[in-house]
Amino acid sequence: MAMQCAILDDYQGVALTCADWSGLAPSIEPVVFSDTISGDALVDRLQPFEVIVAMRERTPFDAALLARLPNLRLLVTTGMRNASIDMEAAKAQGVTVCGTASLGHxxxxxxxxxxxxxxxxxxxxxxxxxxxxxxxxxxxxxxxxxxxxxxxxxxxxxxxxxxxxxxxxxxxxxxxxxxxxxxxxxxxxxxxxxxxxxxxxxxxxxxxxxxxxxxxxxxxxxxxxxxxxxxxxxxxxxxxxxxxxxxxxxxxxxxxxxxxxxxxxxxxxxxxxxxxxxxxxTPHLGYVSQDNYAGFYTEAVANIRGWLDGAPLRVLA
Known part of the structure; x- marks a missing residue:
């Protein structure tokens, strides 16, 4: 049975077209969410997932949230820095956190x-x-x-x-x-x-x-x-x-x-x-560009593939 991967905060509905996710089948089934929620509703949404792909700092993963996600094993953030993820809490919980490159222009x-x-x-x-x-x-x-x-x-x-x-x-x-x-x-x-x-x-x-x-x-x-x-x-x-x-x-x-x-x-x-x-x-568009998103999601797919193969890439925690 495939593990489900939550792809968060995909406001534009482009996550699945910016990269080729087919290489993760049949191990991973991506599930896309286009809205940002918080609190108990967020916990209820994310509890089933072992893999989550977060878009920048839109959804904070603090220690309290991580503690309520016992199934989580891999958290991928776009970009190599994400101040909204408690890296120490993730590490203590056994959650691997990986990042992606981010364009400078x-x-x-x-x-x-x-x-x-x-x-x-x-x-x-x-x-x-x-x-x-x-x-x-x-x-x-x-x-x-x-x-x-x-x-x-x-x-x-x-x-x-x-x-x-x-x-x-x-x-x-x-x-x-x-x-x-x-x-x-x-x-x-x-x-x-x-x-x-x-x-x-x-x-x-x-x-x-x-x-x-x-x-x-x-x-x-x-x-x-x-x-x-x-x-x-x-x-x-x-x-x-x-x-x-x-x-x-x-x-x-x-x-x-x-x-x-x-x-x-x-x-x-x-x-x-x-x-x-x-x-x-403008609605936080600084990093929102075609080339940047293609890089984000392509490397997110590679991170998941590496983790599945036992060799995670760009590990942050």
Whole structure:
């Protein structure tokens, strides 16, 4: 009898077409779920499964949930990092956790799209044109402006390259960044976060969420920014105090924001950003691309095949 494999949070209904699952038959029968649930309903759904494929951090697997899934033997996460999985609890329970590769370009491409949409007022002009209007706004030129990057990992470094291509000055802040390392990438190191916020015309966030970054963009930080500046967040929602950001947008304290990450996800309609002006909001699309999904699911299939053969791949726990 085949083991059933739960494929979670497949909102677009593409998991079974992005990769060839036939090679797992007859050992594995994939079962796809297109919604995100939690609590007892999630436990009831997942209890029968020995294998689960999770999409990024959409469904948290903390110690409490894992303890209620006694049949679980293999948990595959897309990407090689997943802060919503308690790796120690999984290991203690005898659950193998495997990851997949993740492409570096989809998130910065989406982030740059948010910037262009904000700077050239694309959503407003699209809506006005459809309503019979014509040229209702003035866009902001990017050439000659300063792009401020908070964090300087691979996504931020891609953003730096885009900024340089658009003839922007690029300023970066990271606790580990040196003047020499910044110069090697063609950017200037900011002398602290307040200095970057005060100078940048566009502030883009590229840091993980932890105790030191939670709400690093709060009311005080937003007050430091230029009134004509834009904020971009494609990292994690908790890096920004959402209520403070909405207040800054409503008061005109900053010019606008492009936001791809939210709390909760999916949004339940209560976020104050939904009614704040001068925003471009996307539903956590940074990693959602054809090539990235093909890689996610192809390597998930390979992980399951390796586990079945007694040689699991890309083991995280």
């Amino acid at each position: 989809p998130t910065p491409e989406l982030t740059w799209g948010l910037l262009l949409a904000l700077a050239r007022r694309i959503p407003q002009e699209d809506a006005a044109l459809r309503a019979g209007g014509w040229q209702t706004t003035l866009g902001m030129d990017l050439k000659g402006k300063t792009l401020g990057l908070i964090g300087f990992g691979r996504v931020a470094q891609a953003m730096a390259r885009y900024g340089i291509a658009f003839e922007m000055e690029v300023l970066a802040f990271s606790r580990s960044l040196t003047d020499e390392a910044a110069a090697a990438k063609g950017v200037r190191r900011a002398n602290g976060l307040p200095a970057l916020l005060a100078e940048a015309d566009v502030v883009s966030l590229h840091v993980p969420l932890n105790d030191s970054t939670r709400h690093m963009i709060n009311a005080a930080a937003l007050a430091t920014m230029k009134p004509a500046a834009y904020l971009l967040n494609t990292s994690r929602a908790g890096v920004v105090d959402t209520d403070a950001l909405a207040a800054a947008l409503n008061s005109g304290q900053i010019a606008g924001a492009g936001v791809d990450v939210h709390d909760p996800e999916p949004l339940n309609g209560t976020s104050p950003l939904l009614t704040a002006p001068n925003t471009v909001l």
